[in-house]
Amino acid sequence: MILDCAVIGGGTAGLKAALVLGRSRRKTILFDDNKPRNAVTSASHGFITRDGINPQELKRIAQEELYKYPDVRIEKQRVHRINKENTLFKVETENGEVYSAKKIILATGFKEVLPDIPRVKEFYGKSLFNCPFCDGWELRDHPLAVIADDQKAFHMAKLVSNWTNDLIIFTNGKEVLSLEEQELLKSKGISINEKKIAAFIGEEGMLEKIQFEDETSVLREGGFISTEWLQADSFKTSLGYTLNEQGGIATDSWQRTKTEGVFACGDTRIAGPSQLIIAAAEGSMAAISVVAALTEEKFNQDKQHA
């Protein structure tokens, strides 16, 4: 059977794309190996009607909704390779199965690389986060840290100051702020600590203090940490789409990549703020684009045969 669309990645972006495709009666397979970036956290905030939901529960509900649509199948396995052969895409899974699809939606997300600071993984997703729009409310009015050893420090601190008046920037041994920036931050009550961090201290993921190499420490109850973003997919492909300056898959506003028939949505585009609701909206748009393209092809074919 030739699929209308193979959706690679079943996070919010891919699930929403599959829902629109299923409701449009398009033969679709959604591939997912369930390793999303937000697996480190137990509560997702700000998704309208689902504020605070466990991300795996959100996924379960979305999958249950998809089971109603007979044209959609969920394959809980990893895609290993995608190639284009003539007008069709060959999608190969890690189990060696091969599927043919007219269109591809990439919704593979990104992976975060945390700074190399002892014990950071214990706290990330529990009391240290990346996005204040997602987790700032829960940390409001607490003594917070912004941990960043590059230019993001200034931007993040300005943003996080919306949630607390007790904020310190930790640059982990680097001098990253200009004198002008330092003056401006201090005038708003934000302090700067440039000591090299030895470890985060606390229990069960709840930060209590930041310990430095000189054996001093500062009490903090949480904060926001700058992370590096990389593509999460690891499949081999000759699809040849282009990447944007941040390393995300470049698309137009219809989620079309430079490669005919290939669409991308959600975090994999690494194009700006990353949130579940943004990923869902982009998934919807990608599916609408796929259906629009298939419809045009159908009517052009009919014209040629008339």
Ligand SMILES: Cc1cc2nc3c(=O)[nH]c(=O)nc-3n(C[C@H](O)[C@H](O)[C@H](O)COP(=O)(O)OP(=O)(O)OC[C@H]3O[C@@H](n4cnc5c(N)ncnc54)[C@H](O)[C@@H]3O)c2cc1C
């Ligand atoms: C600590 C933390 C807290 C967050 N809190 C919030 C919050 O409170 N509110 C909010 O709105 N957002 C939050 N986010 C952001 C949110 O999680 C992301 O924006 C969202 O998950 C992006 O959805 P996505 O579908 O693009 O990618 P993902 O959710 O990452 O899903 C991608 C999926 O594709 C799969 N995949 C990748 N490659 C393949 C392959 N080759 N084959 C098969 N499957 C594959 C992955 O396993 C994964 O399941 C948070 C993120 C983090 C890290």
